Amino acid sequence: MSTRSRPAFREGGLTVLANRTTRPGVVPATWPPRTAVVTGASSGIGREAALLLAAGGCSSLLVGRNGAALDEVAAATEGHRIAVDLAEPGSELAVASRASELLGDVDLLVCSAGLGAAGPYDMMSPDAIAQLVAVNVLSPMTLVRAMLPAMLDRGQGRILIVGSIAGALGVRGEVAYSATKAAMVGFADALRAEVAGRGVTVTLCVPGVVDTPFFHRRGAPYVRRWPRPIPAALVAERMLEATGRGRADVWVPGWLRGAVRVHGAAPSMYRKLAGVFG
Numbered sequence: 695m696s697t698r699s700r701p702a703f704r705e706g707g708l709t710v711l712a713n714r715t716t717r718p719g720v721v722p723a724t725w726p727p728r729t730a731v732v733t734g735a736s737s738g739i740g741r742e743a744a745l746l747l748a749a750g751g752c753s754s755l756l757v758g759r760n761g762a763a764l765d766e767v768a769a770a771t772e773g774h775r776i777a778v779d780l781a782e783p784g785s786e787l788a789v790a791s792r793a794s795e796l797l798g799d800v801d802l803l804v805c806s807a808g809l810g811a812a813g814p815y816d817m818m819s820p821d822a823i824a825q826l827v828a829v830n831v832l833s834p835m836t837l838v839r840a841m842l843p844a845m846l847d848r849g850q851g852r853i854l855i856v857g858s859i860a861g862a863l864g865v866r867g868e869v870a871y872s873a874t875k876a877a878m879v880g881f882a883d884a885l886r887a888e889v890a891g892r893g894v895t896v897t898l899c900v901p902g903v904v905d906t907p908f909f910h911r912r913g914a915p916y917v918r919r920w921p922r923p924i925p926a927a928l929v930a931e932r933m934l935e936a937t938g939r940g941r942a943d944v945w946v947p948g949w950l951r952g953a954v955r956v957h958g959a960a961p962s963m964y965r966k967l968a969g970v971f972g
């Protein structure tokens with residue numbers, strides 16, 4: 695264990711990075727992770743994940759665009775950073791090559807970078823749609839594509855994708871965003887099935903409303919009284935715990951899964967309720 699000073703963290707948070715005693719051969723020996731690549735590490739959920747990983751002794755490559763914010767997280771975690779626009783084609787190769795150079799084998803890839811968009815779909819510009827797809831869909835897909843072969847070669851690795859409840863339910867006023875996050879459901883499911891039994895796990899995190907700069911950045915604040923936004927640190931903790939356990943998915947807060955079950959079992963009733971409660 696490194697002697698570096700640990701960032702302050704929520705009480706109990708470190709237990710999510712504890713060694714798991716699982717049946718040999720079922721869960722690959724990459725937990726707690728020694729090395730990680732974290733996209734979206736400059737803010738919100740990705741930032742909290744990076745802090746938690748560092749507190750557990752993991753060395754990370756922090757990915758984002760905001761150099762000053764990355765510097766701050768890198769200083770707190772003694773991590774490495776790369777400032778890159780993930781919407782740019784080829785950026786995933788720069789990240790993968792820097793990770794290999796600085797970290798060697800990567801135990802964990804966290805894809806948290808993302809952006810939102812709110813407003814009527816018929817008013818949305820094609821450029822804004824393309825930007826959303828580039829960051830929320832193409833970037834995690836191409837980054838996983840760049841890093842997966844090394845994980846498969848080693849027979850070890852964890853992939854954690856941050857989706858959204860909007861991808862499971864489809865939220866009015868967030869049509870393009872919902873579509874990008876729905877794409878991550880299919881991506882994670884198919885990838886998990888394809889790599890099953892080869893030492894690589896794929897976990898999809900499905901958060902509800904999280905208290906981060908996400909809403910401010912998209913230019914439309916969160917105004918509903920319910921559900922109340924939950925802390926980003928809680929999401930980071932739950933999603934890393936689920937990843938450590940090799941779970942297929944994790945819903946934060948957990949009751950979201952119930953809402954999706956109603957949606958699946960009784961779609962017309964769900965649509966009526968959604969029409970009433972928004």
Ligand SMILES: NC(=O)c1ccc[n+]([C@@H]2O[C@H](COP(=O)([O-])OP(=O)(O)OC[C@H]3O[C@@H](n4cnc5c(N)ncnc54)[C@H](OP(=O)(O)O)[C@@H]3O)[C@@H](O)[C@H]2O)c1
Binds near residue numbers: 735763808856905
């Ligand atoms: N907040 C919520 O209520 C909520 C709910 C469900 C799901 N999510 C998902 O959770 C993930 C994290 O969001 P958050 O709430 O933590 O939001 P956030 O605080 O706004 O963080 C977004 C992160 O994505 C990075 N990013 C955005 N565009 C990028 C680009 N073109 N290139 C590189 N990095 C880029 C940002 O980096 P820079 O600032 O350095 O560019 C930032 O680190 C997203 O995938 C989001 O869709 C959020």
